[in-house]
Amino acid sequence: MKRNSVYSGLRPPSVAGKAGSSIVRAAIAVLLLVPAFLPFDYYVNIATQILIAAIFASSLNLLVGYGGLISLGHAGFLGTSAYVLAWLATRGELSHLWASLGALGVTTVVAGLFGVLSLRATGLGFVMITLALGQILWGVAYRWVSLTGGDNGLSGFSRPHPLGIDLSSPGSFYLFTLVVFVLAFLFVSVFVHSTFGAGLQGVRDQPRRMQALGWDVWGIRFVTFVVAGFWGAVAGVLYADYNQFVSPHVLALTNSAEVLLMVIAGGAGTVLGPIVGAAVVVLLKNVVSAYITRWVMLLGFVFVLIVLYMPEGLVPGVERLRRRTVRRGAEA
Amino acid sequence: MRFFLIQSLNGLALGGLLFLLSSGFSLIFGLMRVANLAHGAFFMLGAYVGLSALRAGLGFFAAVVIGGLAIAILGALLERFLLRKLAGRLLSQVLITLGIAFIIGDASLLVWSGDPMPLPIPDALAGVVRFGSIFFPRYRLAVVGFSVVVLAILWVALERTRVGAMIRAGVDDMEMARGLGIAVPRLFTLVFCLGAALAGMGGVLGGPILSVYPGLDMDMLPLALIVLILGGPGNLLGAFAGSYFIGFLYTFGQALFPDLAYVILFLPMVAALALRPQGLFKLRAA
């Protein structure tokens, strides 16, 4: 997996110079705000879904791209969080704030437990253990009907009212999601470029050497696992709020595979990769499903093609092309 | 007592089916170090193919053979044209099998629609066998018997034939096997094919017991995984013992604690992971 040079920092490599990159950033800010005010509910909702997926994929990317640990059970954290929120808000009759905190708290504890179990192995072993653990959660959601409502899921809770603001309209909920997304993006950016992040990537590349340099390899992986679980939980809260409904599907293996695809397609080990990947997958899902019902089969084909022909992902691929054209431009 | 015996037989039957599923999975992982995430899909597709064969008027045993054969061919094609392209890149191979699983799953939905369909029990194996005052369904006994036969055949093939020796060598030490001139790529295709065939046959045989439905693939895959973890990679007897153990655990769990059955299933795996200090997957450098 391509390693991020620490000098690429928070700003994307600026080709047009300082003025250029401010313009780029302003443009991005405007673009991000636009959906809040569009009258086309359908597209605004898609934008919301993309942001939620981007947070979810970014959380997994901490593990996969930066930690080198492939998890096939990450949907477990989104799902657990969503279910806990739904349960606390309906049967627990807690306010939305407390339900959300409860969801985040419980899921983080679960992430801690799963981290201890999963990190008994690395590589393929880790893949399989995370898959199995994710399946346990799915099994609980599906079979323990008295607790989770089984196949019918949980519903009957409304969207939050932060500071009294009503979020039932697509535009307002989009803005709410955008705020959370920006927070997540900032966190991830700082995290991967921090000294801890450098250690994490070092552990990904040469774990034994890092241990012999004084780093606690298991500790770093464990902390990353829990942090990834936490942000997956954040995505879960948003997911539950957006849909106002949770069903076992959210914990299914397909969901874990989908988010892994987002990370790999967009470019694991880059900050922008999972965001791009999320956008691509969500758009495919929503646009394609209008014409083709066999969305899952298409996902499978896309997966196969990417693994075969573009294993590094979109963002590094495009970055490479851009550098080549810049170099050629400079030489001309 | 009656309850215990009946559940035991159900457990045995499930164990037999699991063995057909996971023996292939274990061999593939043991030799190729590939976790074939499409293995559950192979099982399910085999069942569907068998169903179609039965609908076309063929006999049950023909359906089993056709189911196994179809999946074997599919497996050979996938290994030859996809997995081999990714030789040495274990993670990519695993991911590609996941994509294939999705494709097979959804394609099956397209071809056979979404209704769960039990396969009919062949007349020859219908009815019950009587032990005193207890009646056991003959079919389930046959499934158990078949799995034992398969174990015997596989065991003999692995222990007594040249190809089996090559496979065992590859499982033990791939570098050495290569160094000894063993044609590894062809061996890979063979083992993948074999594993696929076993899964396909298992699917058809499981049809009368489990039915076939969308989602069967993802129901079976984690079970194969657990058996692999318990039995060890490439370990035939381990797969056998693990399959029956899980078969019993699941059956009794379902009967006694239906809400938690799925969780109970994974507890041995969790225990194995927690107690075995070095972890379970000491992968050599590929």
Add this chain to the structure above:
Amino acid sequence: MSAMALELQGVCKSFGGVPAVREVTLSVREGERRLLLGPNGAGKTTLFNLVMGDLVSDSGTIRLFGQDVSRLRADRRVHLGLSRTYQVITLFPKDTLAHNIVLALLGLSRSRFDPFSLLAKRGDLWERARAALDRVGLAKLADRPLSQTSYGEQRRLELAMALAQEPRVLLLDEPLAGLSREERRDVQDLLASIPREVTVVMIEHDLDVALSFAEKITVLHYGQVIVEGTRAEIVADPRVQEVYLGA
């Protein structure tokens, strides 16, 4: 008499029934320059792995400044002042030389737990990294990715990384292997410049450099200590000649 920096007592390690290290007992005084000699397969690198904690011994004790570290994790031993270089390149090829050193520096720093301290802004670390590179003559290549450097430069980086950690006990695994004559001279000067208080244990086949550097020599053969002594004693010992000429 100065303290014992490193003490091994009855250390054993086998791999699948094949013994690699057999009942090795040796002590290195603080500030000593010790050379480990022995033909290939004698168990020298395995011994380093055991001392470092990259491998866990089957039996025996390993003490670092009197403290029993036999069951201690490798990173904890580093924090007690142990550092080593590796024979095989286990560095970070996609990163710059400076970044490689920074990872070594961070390994001992509290910042390694800090997910909010931006690495690019840590001028202190980057300066120390450059200084470490300067010490081995690689300052000009600080921003070059490792993959674009020569083998000799990478070996010097290994040394720079270990020295950057300012260890109390330094394990050097064939620091001169694969170097050109000039590079060897540079490294020899470097070895001579290591502070006196640092205890150095070295595995090396280049006897010219090694013998002039070492104060005491331990000869290993088939995982066992055959002979220990000064240069003169070793050279004269018939057992050593047998090991190198007979085996």
